Amino acid sequence: QVQVQESGPGLVKPSETLSLTCTVSGDSVSNFHWSWIRQSAGKGLEWIGRSYIDENINYNPAFKSRVTMSVDTSKNQFSLKLRSVTAADTAVYYCARVRGGFALDIWGQGTMVTVSS
Amino acid sequence: QSALTQPPSASASPGQSVTISCTGTSSDFGVYNYVSWYQQHPGKAPKLMIYEVTKRPSGVPDRFSGSKSGNTASLTVSGLQPEDEADYYCSSYAGSNNLGVFGGGTRLTVL
Numbered sequence: 584q585v586q587v588q589e590s591g592p593g594l595v596k597p598s599e600t601l602s603l604t605c606t607v608s609g610d611s612v613s614n615f616h617w618s619w620i621r622q623s624a625g626k627g628l629e630w631i632g633r634s635y636i637d638e639n640i641n642y643n644p645a646f647k648s649r650v651t652m653s654v655d656t657s658k659n660q661f662s663l664k665l666r667s668v669t670a671a672d673t674a675v676y677y678c679a680r681v682r683g684g685f686a687l688d689i690w691g692q693g694t695m696v697t698v699s700s
Numbered sequence: 701q702s703a704l705t706q707p708p709s710a711s712a713s714p715g716q717s718v719t720i721s722c723t724g725t726s727s728d729f730g731v732y733n734y735v736s737w738y739q740q741h742p743g744k745a746p747k748l749m750i751y752e753v754t755k756r757p758s759g760v761p762d763r764f765s766g767s768k769s770g771n772t773a774s775l776t777v778s779g780l781q782p783e784d785e786a787d788y789y790c791s792s793y794a795g796s797n798n799l800g801v802f803g804g805g806t807r808l809t810v811l
Contacts, residue, residue, distance in 0.1 A: 618800075627703070628738075628746065628789055628802040641798040677745060685793045685800045686736040686751035693745050 585609040587617075587678050589694040595672075596700050601665040605678030605691060612636075612659045616681035619652065619663045621674040622693075629674075633681055634661055668698045704790050704803035711809040714780050720806045722773045722790030734793035735773040737766055740805075741786045749788075750775060777808070785810040 591603035605617065616639075619631040632642040634652040642650050646665065654661045665672060676696055680689040705723040712718040722735070729735065733753045738746035748757050750766035753773065763778045773792070777784055790803040 627805045628791075630791075630794075630800045630802060633799055639798075643799060644797060682751070684732075684734040684736070684752040685791070686734075686748055687738070687746070687791070687800075688748045688751070688757060690745040690747070 585680065585689050587680065587689055587691040589676060589678050589691045591694060591696070593695055593697060595668055595696060595698050597669055597698055598667055601663070601668050601672060601696055601698070603663045603676055603678075603694065603696070605661050605663075607659045607661070607680075610680075611656075612654055612661055613656050617654070617661045618679050618681050618687060620677045620679060620687070622677070623671075623674040631663065631665075670698050672696070673698045704792060704801060706788075706790060706803040706806045708804070709807045709809065711811055712780050713811045714782060716780050717776060717778045718780060718808065719774050719776045720788055720790075720808065722775070722792075722803050724771055724773075724792055724801075729768065729771050729773065729792060731795070732793045733768065734800075735766065735768055736791045736800075737764075737775045738789045738791065739784075739786045740789065746789060780810050782810050784808060
């Protein structure tokens, strides 16, 4: 059974870099595309980006200048870095597997990240 | 990257059916049948309910069905049960960015 689990700091200071890791179990990270999605309090879902073995990485233009995603096949993980964060980046961040048709079929439980000094 | 448009709320009584719409631009829906629907209960991660417009992942009850006509996709839940009360989000391939885009979500209330 494939599972994904987010990890990283729950508190980040304004202007610093938010760094999260998603660990994949039950399958190889090399076999699929993977995505980061976030959800601000009381708001909807926002797709941040999609990556595949560090190739063909696609970012939401709303984040493009601040975001970097990467895949570490040796650790079976993929990661998110979001630079110059503000309070508006406070959200629950999810990692998810992308199947055909851009459907997100396996989700992590989500990790809450608060941007505050 | 524009969001897809969903009604903010929908409601129906147990046993009844309800349909939630999702309207996008032609660049989202016109070429590809890449529409998905997600169910999210409070404090939980979203769960994939429908993909590629009409397909159900294993384990999703056949009470959930999807369709698309022109620039509008729909999720229909038949034989509503109390546990169907949740937020529902549609998603579609966004084309030019080779990424997906979500609708704003619909809160389904089972009266």
